[in-house]
Amino acid sequence: MRRTLSAVLLLLALAGAGCAQNRIVYAQSGVQVQPPQYPSYQGSYTNGAIPSAWLPLYQRLRADGLDGPDLPALFASMGTPSQDPMGRKIKELYTKAFAPKPKPTPPSSKPTTPARPKPLVYPGVITAENVEKCRAFLEANKPAFDYAERTFGVPRQISVSLLFVETRLGTFLGKEKAFYTLASMASSRRPEAISTYVAQLPGSTAADRQSWIQQRMEQRSDWAYKELVALLKNIRSSGEDALAMPGSIYGAIGLCQFMPTNISHYGADGNGDGVVNLFTVPDAVASLANYLAQHGWNKAATRAQKQKVIKTYNRIDIYANTILGLAEAQGYVAE
Structure with a gap:
């Protein structure tokens, strides 16, 4: 089940309370996204199962020190990878x-009009x-x-x-x-x-x-x-x-x-x-x-x-x- 990540990117524990005051505006749609304020991460954010196709990448991020309460919910929310x-x-x-290279045009069959300049x-x-x-x-x-x-x-x-x-x-x-x-x-x-x-x-x-x-x-x-x-x-x-x-x-x-x-x-x-x-x-x-x-x-x-x-x-x-x-x-x- 896809879920919006607005409820899980609660970064007060990582970036301080000032993060909650930062208002994001996507110029494409004009929609304002206010990061919600929560006192801490809760276990309920990781209820969704991470699809198996994401697990190697998820584990690699964790091994490289990028684990966080947001990470499981993020991968659980993305469905499966796109080809x-x-x-x-x-x-x-x-x-x-x-790919085969195009054959050069024989001189006798070259067009008489010059090619249009780029x-x-x-x-x-x-x-x-x-x-x-x-x-x-x-x-x-x-x-x-x-x-x-x-x-x-x-x-x-x-x-x-x-x-x-x-x-x-x-x-x-x-x-x-x-x-x-x-x-x-x-x-x-x-x-x-x-x-x-x-x-x-x-x-x-x-x-x-x-x-x-x-x-x-x-x-x-x-x-x-x-x-x-x-x-x-x-x-x-x-x-x-x-x-x-x-x-x-x-x-x-x-x-x-x-x-x-x-x-x-x-x-x-x-x-x-x-x-x-x-x-x-x-x-x-x-x-x-x-x-x-x-x-x-x-x-x-x-x-x-x-x-x-x-x-x-x-x-x-x-x-x-x-x-x-x-x-x-x-x-x-x-x-």
């Missing part, structure tokens, strides 16, 4: 490694309407952008443009549940865990291909486990509802779409409440500005150098071009 996160990734890697920016992003949305967002959240720009030196137009490209200013935070996604991926270490996907891969029954799949799954599982640990720690410090938290298909969270391990390195408390909650504008803006600053953002840098810094966030030219272009449409001068 999708690991399955999608392995399918992507497998196709890249083993767009330099994401279509439909740098528009007058979106520029006005960014300006309105800046005005509505002026203290947050004032603080981030003053503290980290990243212009507000860059910060708001990054938020727009990542989550449309917090209106689209992902369709998945971050904790469930990462837990599913971390628990998927053998091909049988994603049997539906493996069956669709040509030649996957060969012994060498099975070994290849196994190795890649273990690598991605270990990566997901590190992200899951970081997310669990952040959840416990902020009092968020782990089962309700939205995320990307691979577990990025918040308005600025950080992977959880980035929170400890670059997360910044923009509103002074003592926690980093990337679902609030002040913390998301401060955190992304801190990230860019630590990756070399410099006011005196050239446009090309600033583009290179933005590409540390997402290593695609069109991504950085779009953010710089949207910022420039708001009046920012890159050089």
